Amino acid sequence: MAAAIVWFRNDLRLDDNPALEAALDAGHDIIPVYVHDPDGEGNAAAGAASNAWLARSLVALDASLRERGNWLRLFVGHAGPTLAGVAAAAGATSVFWNRRYEPDVEARDAAIKRALREDGLEVESFNGSTLFEPWALKTAAGGPYRVFTPFYRSAMARWSPSACGDAPPRIPPWESGPAGVLIDQLRLVPATGWDRSFWAHWTPGEAGARAALDSFVEGALHAYAQDRDRPDRTGTSRLSPHLHFGEVAVWRVVDAVESERGRVGDAHIDAYRRQLVWRDFATQLLHHFPHTAERDLDPRFERFEWTRARRHALERWRRGRTGVPIIDAGMRELWETGWMHGRVRMIVASYLCKHMRVHWRTGAAWFRETLLDADLANNTMGWQWVAGTGADAAPYFRVFNPVTQGVRFDPRGDYVARWLPELAALPVPLRHAPWRDPTQLVRVAPGYPSTPLVDLAEGRDAALLAYRRMNDARGIHESGS
Ligand SMILES: Cc1cc2nc3c(=O)[nH]c(=O)nc-3n(C[C@H](O)[C@H](O)[C@H](O)COP(=O)(O)OP(=O)(O)OC[C@H]3O[C@@H](n4cnc5c(N)ncnc54)[C@H](O)[C@@H]3O)c2cc1C
Known part of the structure; x- marks a missing residue:
């Protein structure tokens, strides 16, 4: 039996997780790892509020893994050397992860992939977060889109979201290798307690994401097209933090929403789908115009x-x-x-x-x-x-x-x-x-x-x-x- 590291990042879920699925399909025992590496993430590193969410989401992920006979190993430091160290100490042969597209993270990850392969490890990455990866849709001239409507049309012409896949009831663990650190050592929670009032409104983690999706599909989706602009109503899905941290796959969101089309009506479903495509458009823009995080596109x-x-x-x-x-x-x-x-x-x-x-x-x-x-x-x-x-x-x-x-x-x-x-x-x-x-x-x-x-x-x-x-x-x- 061989072991694979599954490196969790902004894909903090077990269902619909292509990296985890690939590692399991290959017959590996699994070493789930999270590395807190804000320096390596450059301008995509989380801010204070997101860090507070992250802490809770990691705890939730660890609990879900434990229900399946495994657990999450946490580390602090540069992601590349950390992963190499864990792989060497545990005797892992492979490292799998889902891709991120922020330019600083992409550059770091490409270097990590090269270095781990040079160490003789099998390294594979997957799309875990978008409907269309930033290079999937191109203008007639072969370039990236700068305007949303043609991007949207192109997305609709190729619309075929991935199938959903639930995680298995057991995720075989691999016992050896470093245990990692405790969540408090990641220092993610604001010392001032500023985040305390947040949690009456949110439940970070995969179960919280599922509950938010269910409640949207049962409720606000039915009037989404007219209520989405109304801050005085609960007119939107409030899935944005769950989607950002990958606690629910965007294609599961699409699946849940589409399955209501007959009951809810096209206008609401189409309006919602359009917002999800805006999300892909933003990812595409930043990937192709990386300077725009700091400087004007115009x-x-x-x-x-x-x-x-x-x-x-x-x-x-x-x-x-x-x-x-x-x-x-x-x-x-x-x-x-x-x-x-x-x-x-x-x-x-x-x-x-x-x-x-x-x-x-x-x-x-x-x-x-x-x-x-x-x-x-x-x-x-x-x-x-x-x-x-x-x-x-x-x-x-x-x-x-x-x-x-x-x-x-x-x-x-x-x-x-x-x-x-x-x-x-x-x-x-x-x-x-x-x-x-x-x-x-x-x-x-x-x-x-x-x-x-x-x-x-x-x-x-x-x-x-x-x-x-x-x-x-x-x-x-x-x-x-
Ligand atoms: C100045 C400004 C800053 C913003 N910063 C962020 C941010 O940091 N993170 C973030 O997720 N969204 C951001 N948005 C986009 C949008 O406001 C939020 O995604 C949305 O309000 C989240 O609420 P919801 O999940 O209920 O949205 P819903 O209306 O239910 O939409 C569903 C999902 O579609 C995506 N989406 C919706 N609108 C947009 C949009 N305009 N652009 C990109 N994706 C979209 C989100 O993932 C959202 O969760 C920003 C918008 C503005 C104008």
């Missing part, structure tokens, strides 16, 4: 006059004290739960990049630190989309008005009242613009800012002026060269 914006974020102002945005209720509600939802509704992500990002004219990188960094689902590809695409600097982006001159957005997507102000209870006593028409009646605002919520951090009309005008100057500068530059 190079014109290298000349844009972003303002230097003042600490005080930035802190008011981060902590939900801008005086614009929909923004503050979103930022407080994020701080309390580690998640923010997608529509509200767009509104808070727009306010930062346009009204405050702060570079999207600053906002993306805060999201990376505070989102449980922080994902380099989705986060980068989301911020660049809103900022107007990215692929297929909302043009910069389209500036979201947070009051109009609030009234449209949170018509009774319930979302605002939930996250800003101090404003709940205001009548509905004032909940999205409390500064319109300062007397009432002071009486009801004396501690809430009496005016917006940046006046909406002035901020918009200044943003548009900066945009025009960027374009004019380009004109001068181009005619002068």
Whole structure:
């Protein structure tokens, strides 16, 4: 009997796990390993909130393995030498893993694969996380897509998600080799206890992911197309952290959703499938345009006059004290739960990049630190989309008005009242613009800012002026060269 290391990464599940399946199919005993290697993951390393999720997900994975007669070995250090060391000490002949596509991780993994093969090990990697790997869909010219709609069409033309496969009841263990360290030694949990309030809202791990999927399919899926933009309702799947950590395979999500097509109707199923394809699009973009994690995809914006974020102002945005209720509600939802509704992500990002004219990188960094689902590809695409600097982006001159957005997507102000209870006593028409009646605002919520951090009309005008100057500068530059 031979042993294989199955290196778990962002695929923290036993069902539908191609690397695990391949190792079992080859008849190996299994050494499940997780290596905490933030340095090796570069700009894709998890932020504080995601690390807190990761700790719980690893514990859940270990428990599932133990139910099947095995256990998870944890290590801290550089992944390559760690895996080589474990393989040598345990006498393993193979190492299997599922691929990640963040550029820094891809580079590290390619080097690890080469080195382990040079050591004489069999090394295989698989697709465990996307419907289409970043190189699977190409434009007619053979290049990557920069625009979503043709990418989506191409995905639909080749739509054939993988079949699902449950893990076997027993995963044969391999006893020898290092036992690894205890979960606390990974130091993943914030020392301040900031994450404590998250867990009333989330259950990390494969069972939690399954429960979230079941509840979505039974509930919100039935109105997804109309409710997905409504932060005042549970209108979306809330699967994003589970998908980011691979606690459920995306093709199992597709399977569960598609199986309801007859009952739920095409509009909802198709709208949901489209969002899952956006996820693949983001992965594809980052893979082919790796610089976009730091720099604008649209190079014109290298000349844009972003303002230097003042600490005080930035802190008011981060902590939900801008005086614009929909923004503050979103930022407080994020701080309390580690998640923010997608529509509200767009509104808070727009306010930062346009009204405050702060570079999207600053906002993306805060999201990376505070989102449980922080994902380099989705986060980068989301911020660049809103900022107007990215692929297929909302043009910069389209500036979201947070009051109009609030009234449209949170018509009774319930979302605002939930996250800003101090404003709940205001009548509905004032909940999205409390500064319109300062007397009432002071009486009801004396501690809430009496005016917006940046006046909406002035901020918009200044943003548009900066945009025009960027374009004019380009004109001068181009005619002068
Ligand atoms: C500024 C900004 C930053 C963002 N940062 C992240 C991030 O770090 N991690 C993240 O997972 N998503 C991010 N998103 C995308 C989106 O907001 C979330 O995926 C979504 O809100 C998660 O909620 P859900 O699971 O209920 O979504 P649902 O509506 O139920 O969608 C199902 C799944 O599809 C995927 N998806 C949905 N919308 C998008 C999208 N626009 N782009 C890519 N994938 C999508 C997600 O995996 C999601 O779980 C960001 C969006 C913006 C505007």
